Amino acid sequence: MARGIASVGECMLELSGQDGDQWRMGYAGDTFNTLWTLRALTDAGQPADYISAFGDDPFSIKQIEFFRDNGIGIAASPVIPGARPGLYAITLTGAERSFTYWRSDAAARQLAKDPEALQKSLENRELVYFSGITLAILSNEARWVLFDRLAAARAKGALIAFDPNYRPRLWPDAGAARQAIAEALATTDIALPTFPDEQMLFGDGTPERTAKRLKNLDVSEIVVKNGEAEALIAHDDLLHPSPASSVAKPVDTTGAGDSFNGAYLAARLAGDTPMQASVRAHRVAGAVIQVRGALAPFDVLRAAFNG
Numbered sequence: 001m002a003r004g005i006a007s008v009g010e011c012m013l014e015l016s017g018q019d020g021d022q023w024r025m026g027y028a029g030d031t032f033n034t035l036w037t038l039r040a041l042t043d044a045g046q047p048a049d050y051i052s053a054f055g056d057d058p059f060s061i062k063q064i065e066f067f068r069d070n071g072i073g074i075a076a077s078p079v080i081p082g083a084r085p086g087l088y089a090i091t092l093t094g095a096e097r098s099f100t101y102w103r104s105d106a107a108a109r110q111l112a113k114d115p116e117a118l119q120k121s122l123e124n125r126e127l128v129y130f131s132g133i134t135l136a137i138l139s140n141e142a143r144w145v146l147f148d149r150l151a152a153a154r155a156k157g158a159l160i161a162f163d164p165n166y167r168p169r170l171w172p173d174a175g176a177a178r179q180a181i182a183e184a185l186a187t188t189d190i191a192l193p194t195f196p197d198e199q200m201l202f203g204d205g206t207p208e209r210t211a212k213r214l215k216n217l218d219v220s221e222i223v224v225k226n227g228e229a230e231a232l233i234a235h236d237d238l239l240h241p242s243p244a245s246s247v248a249k250p251v252d253t254t255g256a257g258d259s260f261n262g263a264y265l266a267a268r269l270a271g272d273t274p275m276q277a278s279v280r281a282h283r284v285a286g287a288v289i290q291v292r293g294a295l296a297p298f299d300v301l302r303a304a305f306n307g
Contacts, residue, residue, distance in 0.1 A: 003126040003157075004047030005269075006075065007035035008146070009134040010108035011050060012101075013059055015089040016293050023089070027063050028294035030133050030165055033255045037262025037284065038129075039071055040298040041305050042269065049075040051121045053110040055083035060107065070298075075121035078114050083107035090254060090293075103137075112142035118149050125158040127265060132163065135180045136170035143180060151187050161190040161265055163257075166197040174201060182217065190268070191219045192261045195226040207232040211239060221274060223264060225257055231282070235274045242278035245286035255294035260285040263305055280305050 009031030015023045032050055039048045050072055054060045056079055063085060064074060086103030112118055122128055128150060135143055154160050164181045171177040178201060185191060191214050198210040207224040211234035214222045222234040223242075233240040263284035267277035287304035288296045 002043075002046045003124050004049060005035070005038055005042060005127045006049045006051050006122060006125050006129070007031045007038070008051040008111065008122075008128065008130040010052060010086060010103070010106060010111075010137055011063065012086040012088050012103060012106070013063070014294065015087070017089070017091055024293075026293055026295065027066055028255065029086075030163070030258050031129060031131050033258035033294045034129055034131075034163075034262040034265075035072065036070070036295050037259045037301055038127075038266050040301040041263060041266035041284075044071060046126070047073065049073045049077075049121065051075055051077055051111065051118070053078045053080055053083070053107045053113065055079070055085060055107045056081050057084045060085055076117040077121060078110065078117055080107050080110060083110070106137070109137050109139075109142075112138060112145040112149075115145050115149065118145065119152065122149050122153040122158070123156075125153055127159045127161060127269060128153055129161045129163075129261070129265065130184070132165040132177070132181055132184070133167060133170065135184060136167065136177070140180075143183070147183060147187060154187055154189070159189050159269075160187055161192065161261070162188040163192040163194070163261055164197060164201075165194070165257075166201045168200075177201060185214065185217045185219055188219050190221045190223070190265070192223050192225065192264065194257055195224050198224070208239065223274070223278060225260060231260075231278055233274045233278055240275055242275060242282065245282045247286045247289055250289040252292045253289050254292075255296075256285045256289050258294070259288040259296065259301070263301070266305070280307070283307060 011029040011032035014026040014028040086106030088101045195207045204210040224232040231242040260281045264277045264281035267280045283304045
């Protein structure tokens, strides 16, 4: 059986505003958005799993069915009686979005409660992806369980990719976030930070400073995203700027960075160089911001990826 790809974190119910007081329900979350893009852009024969914890309520059941219908499994993720998924709503001002969350008791917070199940979920992986939001929803003890299982997967040949994705409201304080992210980077092969987040949390003055700091932590491949500005790639002791794709009239910027990550990782798995991968990732992110919601249709993602 082919080695699979996996993403670890929280997928929530997403309410996106339509006309007036009409809302559309979907499923999204940073690590799921990235896996969605990876699923679209990798071989359908390669297993793809979303590693989390789920409830047994009707919404959780529908969520797992939605995954399955789109070629995504949940491996050995626990289904917890009485638990339920988190929820968020998107409101837009032009193309810019803001979020309101209901997630304090979400099932995903228990994703590392069963260490053996987590280990089983991460076995036989070519790539495992996680983020700072994955860390933020876990207790300190659960984070160490996750780090231990990620290190074990890495020792068996998995490529570990991490986006620090700092969200201040999820952390008790900035110091806790800095410590957890540093611990995550110790088991990371490819880091995909966003410069404004790194500037806010670590005080980096430039993307170059972010790349240097992560390089000093022995991360071998770094892509510093910076919104509409160029990304910066640090690889083989060299720095390479990578211009973003220009989009005249973006519709919804939700999920742009997540889709960039997914496309970049898909391209790297396919054998592209970091620079080639970043070009494709920028094209995909540019296509995603021209559709509403975090999850663009697979055919949109594939068309942009293939140029």
